[in-house]
Amino acid sequence: MASHLPKSAEQALLKDVILLLWGPSLKEDVFSRWTQGFVFSEKTNTALVQLQGGPCAIIAPVQAFIVKCALFKGGNCSIDALTSVSAERANQLLVEALYEILSQLNSSQYILVSLSKHLPSVESQLSAEQLKCEENGETSTPSIQDESNNTKRALTALNQESFHANLKFHHCSDTDELHRSLEKSLPEFQSKFGVLLYLYSLVLSKGVRQIKNEVEDPSEPLIDGIYGHGSQSLINLLLTSQATSYVWDNDKDISGLKLRGLxxxxxxxxxxxxxxxxxxxxxxxxxxxxxxxxxxxxETHLTVLFSTNENLVVKDNPSINARHVFSQFDSEGNGFISSSVLEEVMKLLDLVADKEYVDIMREKMDSEHLGIITRNSFMEEFFPEEPPEQPRSFHLYHYNGIPHSCPGGKVTFVEAYAILDEEVETQFITDTSPIKLCLQTKWPSIELTWTNKLTPSLN
Structure with a gap:
């Protein structure tokens, strides 16, 4: 249903959203980079195209959820479930992805933002024209390319002014209504301002105040005012529903300052x-x-990597939970905790925590009376089972939404065959590509063979 808030209340709320996202000054060129819809590639109709630098903070997470919905929601982990689908199915996957990101917020109500009226016709045509030109290797539409810089600036200013002046809010009371509204609004999310409409919907559904409570520095905008890149807090919000500023596990205590992670x-x-x-x-x-x-x-862009092999990830289990409860009391990552907190740790893990038994365990794991208990000794005592072994070879797929960063200027999924060597070879390192260096942070011994013989770009 449409919002029944007074116009003044809506304007105040929108002002807070704009300040949170863009800061006190929104530059015309930064705003213009974000004015595009969720549009698919001509080559692969489930691969989203990014027209300019900036909105990858929204487009890449949505693409990741499209992959998730295609491969792992219906029980069909075949790559064909992603690459060999109709345009109608691709649109369904887009709706599901947009829905999952919003629904994981677990909000009491969801707010979808739309435009109250159509903007001038030249505006509504730009996304489709830009997409066609981008994938044909051109930098901008011919009609815009010939205009003077002054005209371009005026057009961009009109875009920004018209966009914010014509927004309206739709409140969804539950996830069923949210899903129906997303289906109905899909054409608008695929049009000129679609990415921005979804971004504003996400922020309003989460709540400006709640986001400010979760970020490290509430005065810092979620989008860089110079280059238009989304912050880590914005990325985390889309991936985890929490706008925390860091990518480590749990909270860390740095010189008395609590820094929130996942x-x-x-x-x-x-x-x-x-x-x-x-x-x-x-x-x-x-x-x-x-x-x-x-x-x-x-440093400047987000891409997506995925596999159809679910054995590459370790499902949560008691042993993993124990490691993370332990780490909550080892905030500096030293690999040990004070023996005085053993009882509290055992209670949190639902272990027997009678005083006499805790004293026995403390004596056993801290036999030298150093006042510490190491993570290894704790895990060996209470959770001795080993996690399942990962596959040593598997297929990976990479996505980059920027056409000029893709082979032939066409956005698609690029396949690689990956092998995890038994040992990390240090003497003959020939592949120092950014993508391999990035993947080595998870798989130190990974070796990659790309089927098209071209190493994909992370930028």
Missing amino acids: EKQSTIGFLSLLEHLRYCEVGWFYKNPKYPIWLLGS
């Missing part, structure tokens, strides 16, 4: 080239998601 195993994973460069630490929850699908982060 609370649980994510549906979609995340690997980062920045971890190879030692700029960040990606935790177990992101490296081992529920499904073998990962976002790959470079």
Whole structure:
């Protein structure tokens, strides 16, 4: 149903959303990079196309959920379930992906944003024209390319002004209504402002105040004001429903400052080239998601990696849960906890925690009376089973939504055959491609053979 909020309340809420996303000043060129719909490639009709740099923070997560819905929702893990489908099925997968990202917020109500009226015809045509030109190797539409810079700036300003002046809110009381509304609104999400409409819907459904409570610095906008890149908090919001600013597991205490990471195993994973460069630490929850699908982060872009082999990920089990409860009391990652907190750890894991038994276990695991209990001794005592062994060879698929970063300028899924060597070879390293360096943060000994003989780009 349409919003019944007073117009002044809607305007105040929208102002908060704009400030949270863009900061106090929204540049015309940054806004223009985000003005596109969710449009599919001409070559592969389930692969989303990204027209300009910036909106990968939305497009790549949505693409990852499209993969998840195609491969793992109906019990058919064949790649054909993703690549050999009708246009109608592709649209269904897009609806399911948009729905899953919103529904995992578990909000009391969901808000979908739409445009109250059509903008000038030149505006509505741009997404389709841009897509055609991008995949044909052109940089912009001929009609726009010949215009002066002043005209371009005026057109972009009109876009921004018209967009924010014509937004309307639709409240969905439950997930059933949300799904129906998404189906009905799909053409609008595929049109000129579709990505922005979905972004605003996500922020409003989550709540501006709640997002500010979860990010590390509420004064920092979710989208970079200069380059238009989405922040890690925005990426985390789409992947996990939590707008935390870090990619490690649980919370970390750094000099008395509590820094929030992921609370649980994510549906979609995340690997980062920045971890190879030692700029960040990606935790177990992101490296081992529920499904073998990962976002790959470079310095400036997001792509998607996935496999049809579910054995690549470790399902949550008591042993894994124990490791993460233990890590909550080892916030600095030293591999040990104070022996004084053993009773509390055992209670959280529903282990026998009678005082006499706890004292016996404390004496056994801290026989030298150092006042610490190591993670290895704790796991060997209470959870001695080994996790299942991973496959040593498997197929991977990579997606990059930017046409000029793809072979032949066509967005599609590129296949690789991967082998995990028994030992990491250090003497003869010939492949130092960014994508391999990124994957080595999860699989240190991985070797890749790309079927088209071309190493895909992370940018």
